[in-house]
Amino acid sequence: MPIEVERKFQVREDTVQRLRGLGALCLGTSHLEDRYFDTEDLRLTLSDCWLRRRDGCWQLKSPAGAGTGPLTQYRETESEAEILALLGRVLGPGAGGHGGPGELLGTAGTLGAPLLLEFAVLVTERTAYRLEGGLRVDLDRADFGHRLGEIEALVGGEGEIPGALDRIRELAAKLGLEDGEQQPGKMHVYLQRYRPHHFQKLLDAGVLRPEGVKQ
Ligand code: V4E
Numbered sequence: 001m002p003i004e005v006e007r008k009f010q011v012r013e014d015t016v017q018r019l020r021g022l023g024a025l026c027l028g029t030s031h032l033e034d035r036y037f038d039t040e041d042l043r044l045t046l047s048d049c050w051l052r053r054r055d056g057c058w059q060l061k062s063p064a065g066a067g068t069g070p071l072t073q074y075r076e077t078e079s080e081a082e083i084l085a086l087l088g089r090v091l092g093p094g095a096g097g098h099g100g101p102g103e104l105l106g107t108a109g110t111l112g113a114p115l116l117l118e119f120a121v122l123v124t125e126r127t128a129y130r131l132e133g134g135l136r137v138d139l140d141r142a143d144f145g146h147r148l149g150e151i152e153a154l155v156g157g158e159g160e161i162p163g164a165l166d167r168i169r170e171l172a173a174k175l176g177l178e179d180g181e182q183q184p185g186k187m188h189v190y191l192q193r194y195r196p197h198h199f200q201k202l203l204d205a206g207v208l209r210p211e212g213v214k215q
Helices: 015-021 080-091 101-107 158-174 186-194 196-204
Strands: 003-009 025-038 050-054 057-063 071-077 117-130 135-142 147-155
Touching: 003 158, 015 135, 057 080, 071 080, 071 158, 117 186, 135 158, 135 186, 147 158, 186 196
Parallel strands: none
Antiparallel strands: 003 071, 003 147, 025 050, 025 117, 050 057, 057 071, 117 135, 135 147
8 A cells, every 4th residue: 555645835926936946847737526434423534544535536544654743644545445444444344333344435425324424525726746756746725715735755665754754855945845834734624614523523632733733
C-alpha cells in the first residue's frame, strides 16, 4: 500500500510564480467530488481512518506513523479487498451485527439502515503541478471557500518516508514557507464549520488538533 507524505500550506500570491520558476509542470485543473463515510458512532474517523468515494471510486486513508507539525503520512488504497480488510480490523469482523465489512461498502449511500453514513461532501477545484524528485503540488479551492496548497510525495514503504520528508522540506523552503507555518485541511474546516459535534469528538480524541496540524 503506498504511503502519502504531505505538507499542507497557505497559498500565497507568488506561489504559482515560484512553482514555474522551479520548472514545475502544470498538469491542469480538475474538479473532485469526495463523499466521506463513517459509522454512526464515528469509529472510522476516531481511528483516523478516512473512507471516501472520490468521483465514484472507493478510497481509504489510514495512519502510517505519527507525522509531525504540518507534515502527515497516511497509507492510501483504492483496492476494495484492502479497504474491506482494514474496515474489518477497525470495525470488527461482525461490524454492526451484520454480515461483516463485506456488506459495509454495499450499504453506503443506500436507503434503509446503512452501516456507513455519509457525513461530508466536499467538491474541490484542483490545479496540480509535478516537480522533479517525484513531488506533486496541488492548489485546492473547496466549494465552501477554503483554499490551501499541498506538497505531496507518494512512497512505496516506510523506509522511504525520511527521504520524502527531506524533499518536501526543501521544496517548502523554495516556496518561501516557514517551518512552523500551518494551514488546516479542507476536512478540518468543513467539520469545524458544518459538523461541530463530530469536530469536537475528533479534537477530544487527538485525531485533529485545534490549530489544524499534528503535534
Ligand atoms: C487523512 C485525512 C483526511 C482525508 C483527506 O485527506 P487530505 O489529503 O487532507 O485531502 P485531499 O482532498 O487533499 O486528498 P488527496 O487528493 O491529497 O488524496 S481528512 C483528515 N485527515 C487526517 C488529517 C489529520 N489528522 N491531520 C492533518 C494535518 N491532516 C489530515
